[in-house]
Amino acid sequence: MVKQNHLEDSLIDMENETEIDEKQKLKAEERKVKKTLEISHTLDHLYTMGKQNLTPFMNDAADVWFIMSRFNFAFKV
Structure with a gap:
């Protein structure tokens, strides 16, 4: 009887730990998404401020470079 109660308690503890791990993973994923959105914003x-201030000096090559560097940065995060 004591062993059965101990096993049931252990099983409940394992289920609780699994739930906690899943919640921590979800929170970490949410933080990652929020950080990526903040960086993107x-x-x-x-880019908008730079384009307004430097419009006479910018060309298509600069736009392409910015877009490519942004995608590279987004994949590294």
Whole structure:
């Protein structure tokens, strides 16, 4: 009887640990997504401000470079 209760308690503890691990993984994923969105928003803002201030000096090559560097950065995060 004591062994059965101990096994049931152990099983409940394992289930609780699994739930906690899943919650931690979800929270970590949410933080990662939020950080990526913040970085993306900041890059968009900087690009817009730069384009407004440097329009006479920018060309298509600069736009292509910016877009490519942004995608490379997004995949590294």
